[in-house]
Amino acid sequence: MNIVDFRSDTVTCPDGGMRKAIFEASVGDSGYGDDPSINELESLAADIVGQEAAIFVPSGVMGNITALGSHCRRGEAVLVGDKSHIYRYEGGGLSAIAGLLPYALDDSSGLPSPESVLNSCPEVNVHFAQTSLLCLEVTHNDRGGLAQPLSDFKAVVEAGREKGLAIHLDGARVFNSAVAWGVDVKEYTSSVDSVQFCLSKGLGAPMGAMLCGSEEFISRARFERKRLGGELRQAGFMAAAGIYALKNNIPKLLEDHENGQVLADTLAQGGLIVEPVPQGTRRTNMVYVNLAEKGPSSSELAASCKPKGVLFNDMEPRRFRLVTHLGMDREEVIRGANCILREALTA
Numbered sequence: 001m002n003i004v005d006f007r008s009d010t011v012t013c014p015d016g017g018m019r020k021a022i023f024e025a026s027v028g029d030s031g032y033g034d035d036p037s038i039n040e041l042e043s044l045a046a047d048i049v050g051q052e053a054a055i056f057v058p059s060g061v062m063g064n065i066t067a068l069g070s071h072c073r074r075g076e077a078v079l080v081g082d083k084s085h086i087y088r089y090e091g092g093g094l095s096a097i098a099g100l101l102p103y104a105l106d107d108s109s110g111l112p113s114p115e116s117v118l119n120s121c122p123e124v125n126v127h128f129a130q131t132s133l134l135c136l137e138v139t140h141n142d143r144g145g146l147a148q149p150l151s152d153f154k155a156v157v158e159a160g161r162e163k164g165l166a167i168h169l170d171g172a173r174v175f176n177s178a179v180a181w182g183v184d185v186k187e188y189t190s191s192v193d194s195v196q197f198c199l200s201k202g203l204g205a206p207m208g209a210m211l212c213g214s215e216e217f218i219s220r221a222r223f224e225r226k227r228l229g230g231e232l233r234q235a236g237f238m239a240a241a242g243i244y245a246l247k248n249n250i251p252k253l254l255e256d257h258e259n260g261q262v263l264a265d266t267l268a269q270g271g272l273i274v275e276p277v278p279q280g281t282r283r284t285n286m287v288y289v290n291l292a293e294k295g296p297s298s299s300e301l302a303a304s305c306k307p308k309g310v311l312f313n314d315m316e317p318r319r320f321r322l323v324t325h326l327g328m329d330r331e332e333v334i335r336g337a338n339c340i341l342r343e344a345l346t347a
Ligand SMILES: Cc1ncc(COP(=O)(O)O)c(C=O)c1O
Pocket: 059, 060, 061, 062, 064, 085, 086, 137, 139, 140, 141, 170, 172, 173, 198, 200, 209
């Protein structure tokens, strides 16, 4: 059976060109700085995002935790969105590993408001943890994968600066936002102190993420990554996949977005409640659907679609997420949408 896998853009597998690049990669011991492919990937990534330096990390989560540990001292406070990946979906590593106190700001719109940032840092006083970092997420996974307007992003960055905070961008899918708005990714990434972006989501590499920032920040990050066990040896095989992804797959994200729109339209026309794209934001490769009180729950619907070859994640009892990605074509998207409609509306 030909599976339509809407669970995530992490399910992509390397195509022939990427496999060839992996097979032919020049490698060395990257712990000694001897892996030419890792070195090439790190300088390419830094260049693309407009930062001085970059470091390859095995996963997006490790990129984020490495950033937190490199920016902050234990016992400090960090401003995070209350629906953000760093706060909700990283196993509490922010506290358990980095030793930080989260102040969670409402980011229902995809970004915390500048006012909430300005009002959330207690004065410097022995009673309070010192707030040192603001974390942002673009695109925002839990908030519909929406591409937030650049002006909103810049306004919240500005507010963080006004409070003297360092700024980390969880840009796991920042290229989706750049492509959705047709802007250079540097518009998001060059004004922050660090950015993590994933190679293994819509860009199609089998593993890895890049953490980028100043030379000084990245040398601290090398220390943090070592502590976490994330310094790899002949990682050039994976770096070759990352280089291939950055050189070939960024423009292809647009196809995922177009497929996301077709999926949303098909489901909405068929009678499901598709979460809308608020004025001023743009859809990328995610579609969130809310289920009416009557009828199957998200998990029941996921379970009834699975034997028919359509997979997706039930995020909440009456809310589920569908993700379009590399390697999924229009015919599959429509077939998947029709299956969900049939199962949801005839149950
Ligand atoms: C916004 C965001 N940040 C970070 C991550 C973590 O990436 P990884 O699963 O590669 O560790 C994810 C994963 O889905 C994500 O959606």
